[in-house]
Amino acid sequence: MLINKNSVVEFHYTLRDAEKQLENSYDGKPLIYLHGFKGLFETLENALVGKTVGDKLEVTLTPEQSYGQRREGALQRIPIKHLQGAKVWKPGMTAVVESNQGREQVTIVKVGRFNADCDLNHPLAGKTLTFAIEVVTLREATAEEVTHGHVHTKGGCGH
Numbered sequence: 001m002l003i004n005k006n007s008v009v010e011f012h013y014t015l016r017d018a019e020k021q022l023e024n025s026y027d028g029k030p031l032i033y034l035h036g037f038k039g040l041f042e043t044l045e046n047a048l049v050g051k052t053v054g055d056k057l058e059v060t061l062t063p064e065q066s067y068g069q070r071r072e073g074a075l076q077r078i079p080i081k082h083l084q085g086a087k088v089w090k091p092g093m094t095a096v097v098e099s100n101q102g103r104e105q106v107t108i109v110k111v112g113r114f115n116a117d118c119d120l121n122h123p124l125a126g127k128t129l130t131f132a133i134e135v136v137t138l139r140e141a142t143a144e145e146v147t148h149g150h151v152h153t154k155g156g157c158g159h
Helices: 042-048 143-148
Strands: 007-016 021-024 031-034 056-061 075-079 094-099 102-111 115-119 129-140
Antiparallel strands (some): 007 021, 007 129
16 A cells, blocks of 8 residues: 555654754654645655655755744743643743644743743744654545544544
């Protein structure tokens, strides 16, 4: 079987920028996604088409193909009660906030008593990223997964 639209794909990866390794899934569970439903960056998903279990590949993404270029001055003061991910905040930490565009990662720049000044750029914005991927499992999606547009794990999807 080859990866194509409606394939459920599980893969391990390492992610690095020009300087260092940023993430590694080999210490935990592989990433799983439904191919063809924009669950990955488009360039990364396109590189996986036609691959099969055991295949390894390396894909380099420019900032435009991943998190975009950094936007200077993209700072916003956010009430601390809206920051998710820790109980005590310090500059340099990454938080998740709910916005009109969905969940977004921000970087804490300065912390006050009730608010934090946050950099709204994604922490990886402006970086060229290289993914080293190893396809672990592959199967056809169920009709329900295709209808819902995402993978269902054991126990169902909860909706």
